[in-house]
Amino acid sequence: MLNLTLKVWRQKGPKDAGQMVTYPAPGISPDMSFLEMLDVVNERMMEKDEEPIAFDHDCREGICGSCGTVVNGIAHGPRSATTACQLHMRSFKDGDTITVEPWRAKPFPVLKDLIVDRSAYDRIIAAGGFVSVNTGGCPDGNSLPIPKENAELSMDAAACIGCGACAAACPNASAMLFVSAKVSQLALLPQGQPERRDRVLKMVAQMDAEGFGGCTNIGECESACPKEIKLENIARLNRDFLVATVTKRPVTASQGGGA
Amino acid sequence: MELKSKLPSGPIETAWDRTRQELKLVNPSNKRKYSVIMVGSGLAGASGAATLAELGYQVKCFCYQDSPRRAHSISAQGGINGAKNYQNDGDSVWRLFYDTVKGGDFRAREANVHRLAEVSVNIIDQCVAQGVPFAREYGGTLANRSFGGAQVSRTFYARGQTGQQLLLGAYQSLERQIGIGAVQMYPRTEMLDVIVADGAARGIVTRDMVTGKIESHLADVVILATGGYANVFYLSTNAKGCNTTAIWRAHRRGAAFANPCYTQIHPTCIPVTGDHQSKLTLMSQSLRNDGRIWVPLKKGDKRPPGQIPENERDYYLERKYPSYGNLAPRDISSRAAKQCCDEGRGVGPTGLGVYLDFADAIGRLGENVIRERYGNLFEMYERITDENPYKIPMRIFPASHYVMGGLWVDYNLMSTIPGLHVLGEANFSDHGANRLGASALMQGLADGYFVIPYTIGDYLVNAKVKKIDASHPEVKKAEAEVTGRVKRLLSINGKRTPDSLHKELGKVIWEKCGMGRNAAGLKEALQRIPAIREEFWKNLKVLGSGDDLNVSLEKAGRVADFMEMAELLCIDALERDESCGAHFREEHQTPDGEALRNDEKFCHVAAWEWAGEGKTPILHKEPLTFESLHLTQRSYK
Numbered sequence A: 001m002l003n004l005t006l007k008v009w010r011q012k013g014p015k016d017a018g019q020m021v022t023y024p025a026p027g028i029s030p031d032m033s034f035l036e037m038l039d040v041v042n043e044r045m046m047e048k049d050e051e052p053i054a055f056d057h058d059c060r061e062g063i064c065g066s067c068g069t070v071v072n073g074i075a076h077g078p079r080s081a082t083t084a085c086q087l088h089m090r091s092f093k094d095g096d097t098i099t100v101e102p103w104r105a106k107p108f109p110v111l112k113d114l115i116v117d118r119s120a121y122d123r124i125i126a127a128g129g130f131v132s133v134n135t136g137g138c139p140d141g142n143s144l145p146i147p148k149e150n151a152e153l154s155m156d157a158a159a160c161i162g163c164g165a166c167a168a169a170c171p172n173a174s175a176m177l178f179v180s181a182k183v184s185q186l187a188l189l190p191q192g193q194p195e196r197r198d199r200v201l202k203m204v205a206q207m208d209a210e211g212f213g214g215c216t217n218i219g220e221c222e223s224a225c226p227k228e229i230k231l232e233n234i235a236r237l238n239r240d241f242l243v244a245t246v247t248k249r250p251v252t253a254s255q256g257g258g259a
Numbered sequence B: 001m002e003l004k005s006k007l008p009s010g011p012i013e014t015a016w017d018r019t020r021q022e023l024k025l026v027n028p029s030n031k032r033k034y035s036v037i038m039v040g041s042g043l044a045g046a047s048g049a050a051t052l053a054e055l056g057y058q059v060k061c062f063c064y065q066d067s068p069r070r071a072h073s074i075s076a077q078g079g080i081n082g083a084k085n086y087q088n089d090g091d092s093v094w095r096l097f098y099d100t101v102k103g104g105d106f107r108a109r110e111a112n113v114h115r116l117a118e119v120s121v122n123i124i125d126q127c128v129a130q131g132v133p134f135a136r137e138y139g140g141t142l143a144n145r146s147f148g149g150a151q152v153s154r155t156f157y158a159r160g161q162t163g164q165q166l167l168l169g170a171y172q173s174l175e176r177q178i179g180i181g182a183v184q185m186y187p188r189t190e191m192l193d194v195i196v197a198d199g200a201a202r203g204i205v206t207r208d209m210v211t212g213k214i215e216s217h218l219a220d221v222v223i224l225a226t227g228g229y230a231n232v233f234y235l236s237t238n239a240k241g242c243n244t245t246a247i248w249r250a251h252r253r254g255a256a257f258a259n260p261c262y263t264q265i266h267p268t269c270i271p272v273t274g275d276h277q278s279k280l281t282l283m284s285q286s287l288r289n290d291g292r293i294w295v296p297l298k299k300g301d302k303r304p305p306g307q308i309p310e311n312e313r314d315y316y317l318e319r320k321y322p323s324y325g326n327l328a329p330r331d332i333s334s335r336a337a338k339q340c341c342d343e344g345r346g347v348g349p350t351g352l353g354v355y356l357d358f359a360d361a362i363g364r365l366g367e368n369v370i371r372e373r374y375g376n377l378f379e380m381y382e383r384i385t386d387e388n389p390y391k392i393p394m395r396i397f398p399a400s401h402y403v404m405g406g407l408w409v410d411y412n413l414m415s416t417i418p419g420l421h422v423l424g425e426a427n428f429s430d431h432g433a434n435r436l437g438a439s440a441l442m443q444g445l446a447d448g449y450f451v452i453p454y455t456i457g458d459y460l461v462n463a464k465v466k467k468i469d470a471s472h473p474e475v476k477k478a479e480a481e482v483t484g485r486v487k488r489l490l491s492i493n494g495k496r497t498p499d500s501l502h503k504e505l506g507k508v509i510w511e512k513c514g515m516g517r518n519a520a521g522l523k524e525a526l527q528r529i530p531a532i533r534e535e536f537w538k539n540l541k542v543l544g545s546g547d548d549l550n551v552s553l554e555k556a557g558r559v560a561d562f563m564e565m566a567e568l569l570c571i572d573a574l575e576r577d578e579s580c581g582a583h584f585r586e587e588h589q590t591p592d593g594e595a596l597r598n599d600e601k602f603c604h605v606a607a608w609e610w611a612g613e614g615k616t617p618i619l620h621k622e623p624l625t626f627e628s629l630h631l632t633q634r635s636y637k
């Protein structure tokens, strides 16, 4: 069993200032996930009539992208390629003090404690992160052979879970890794070609409109990414963006809702 | 209550085509005059909302997560079935239809399943066109794998992340409609009631999970695509937020609940490690393509797996079911695992586990091939258990995973409340008493992309709904009830947290209404559930207020509904005095322990009507008739 000390960001609401609060966390099993450890701490707090620490989570399998906290200064914590929900307490030592904070990026305002608003990512997808096909009337799935290698590379990029760790880890709060993953996934497939240029311009315009910073190739995003999305995608985006800018009139961010 | 199933008559092969020709259409310029509420943004909800918006309807879509992309469908791993016969191995629409009806142990409607098999091929085409990166062969064509309960390879997949990729395809289509203003999206918004006015579903009452605001939304038609209730067991492979609230509240307003006792226990999940366990993790069934399941032959054999020689191992699925082997359907595989553990042959620290061993496959194909096929699942396993499955066999155990039961719907996917439609796992429609692997994704997308867009127009044209506004007394009444319930949850000021009560309930359901059920156990559960529910309403503790983001309050509301739903689950399990598919009544088994149906008495859908608080629900039966297939005893030997 581990006896730990937690320093957790507590913030009542979006307008509250917020502060770090220290909680003892004795008797933690190394088999617990990080979120189960927070569950245990929360249950104990509630017994003492203290409001539990609010955090986002759902699948607890590392795939929905809901969870996300900065653990000891690292987005999703110390274990590489691992979301907070899949981080297990055996990654910590008895006696450790662990700091737990929300994503820190201006386009992700804190709603409460560790929960932030990431709807900016949805609005970026709404601006152009899709193939414009309506339901029905699609050609046979095998009518369009796709080289296995392209399908695999496309899948590598498509593995993004939209958790926001990339922007949270970036000193510029850039969302380039997220945007480039979607741009790459679709640029690598024949289905993505008709809208390839438009897509990159619209998504980048929306990203800028949301207040994400520019990419200066620091690479923090790649090391924070729980799904190992590669910087190559950013290079691919940059190439597409350049081609698109010289061959097309620039577009402005779409007015669409997004969520 | 009358169950009008609207099933088409005549030859099954053309039934859906004929139905589509008969369904009334809404003229394109009139579609925008109709408004649709879609609750849920999983495969069923996102595909339905996007498609209806493309057709021109005004759509409002709701989900409880912060983004529609995070719906529970995202975690589906293994794949989606499609009767494409790309492998030239004898597949066809007919065979998928047959496998699904048989897999469901002849407790599903033939016409529904046939339609599902027909549109399965369109789903694959649709997803490919959206840019879903399905696995491919070197020649560039789509790859397939085989899945449980079938002898052909018809499962399409995207590594171990098929649900994610299909959902992102649907989500992107949805976002496209959101971007052009055709869908209004309400994330972090929980539906807490349905509004039924003048005899039809006309809206919902929601709580904004950030501000606490309780509000009603009105529309011409309401669709629920809110997923399944497997979390009634507390521990399950479902996402933590999966709940029964939407369908339970609809049930209380008049929607019949069908076959609640059909709950599926998945054979391959990572075993429980301790009391802190908050959920269980599935290891995709696709692993059974290459993994071999075994336990030691001898009871209490505590040697590490590597030291147990071949001739002291029992590959029990291969032994009992030689033609399907490790790919036997889920209900059968789960019960077989439980049986081994009950005999004292279970493995791991708790004795509740069996081995899933890849040594042979690695020897035959090499570690790289296995890594390519299942790499992400192996990593997930290692992260959770700290054991390397390339070297040591995985340990797995069955866990609650999926529910075949749900709101009763007619062939057009409408519930017994006019205007209330139900899609995806939330309805009961296509899987009978047991769902085959890779069929839930197929059903969710079939409902959303290819069924509801046709049937909803017919309802709107025939129903001629009149506009209503927020001053309608039923709207006020529903709002007041929701507000009252939230206040009540906050004012109990007892000692127990929502989670502790949920765990207590889940344990009773798992023990008495899990993999094996019997009359005595179910009767005991029916005594204990009301007591736990009473404790909940007397001794619940929810801190904080209703006016802001309050995670415990959200949980408490969901647990409150599980407390009621659980009782119906056990009532139905007791009433169905036969074994079929995943519903295994220990009193009814063949000499070698297989489920024994009673077609004379139970070849029907059990649809329950809410009779009021504290009253016994009323059972209605929809007889099932089999015209294309013969009712036979399932055999996977």
Ligand SMILES: Cc1cc2nc3c(=O)[nH]c(=O)nc-3n(C[C@H](O)[C@H](O)[C@H](O)COP(=O)(O)OP(=O)(O)OC[C@H]3O[C@@H](n4cnc5c(N)ncnc54)[C@H](O)[C@@H]3O)c2cc1C
Residues within 6 Å of the ligand: B039, B040, B041, B042, B043, B044, B045, B062, B063, B064, B065, B068, B070, B071, B072, B073, B074, B075, B076, B077, B078, B079, B080, B162, B163, B189, B190, B191, B192, B225, B226, B227, B228, B237, B238, B239, B242, B243, B245, B246, B282, B401, B402, B423, B424, B425, B426, B437, B438, B439, B440, B441, B442, B444
């Ligand atoms: C781990 C796992 C693996 C699986 N793998 C496979 C597989 O390989 N193949 C396969 O075919 N099936 C698989 N399944 C089953 C399949 O994933 C689900 O049955 C299916 O995705 C359900 O889709 P759905 O759209 O009906 O519901 P969900 O995806 O559960 O979506 C429900 C939606 O409703 C919303 N919602 C719920 N309640 C409310 C409320 N009260 N208010 C507002 N919104 C609400 C949620 O926010 C969400 O958007 C798997 C399931 C699990 C658990």
Ligand code: FES
Residues within 6 Å of the ligand: A056, A057, A058, A059, A060, A061, A062, A063, A064, A065, A066, A067, A068, A083, A084, A085, A086
């Ligand atoms: S909770 Fe879904 S990724 Fe962590």
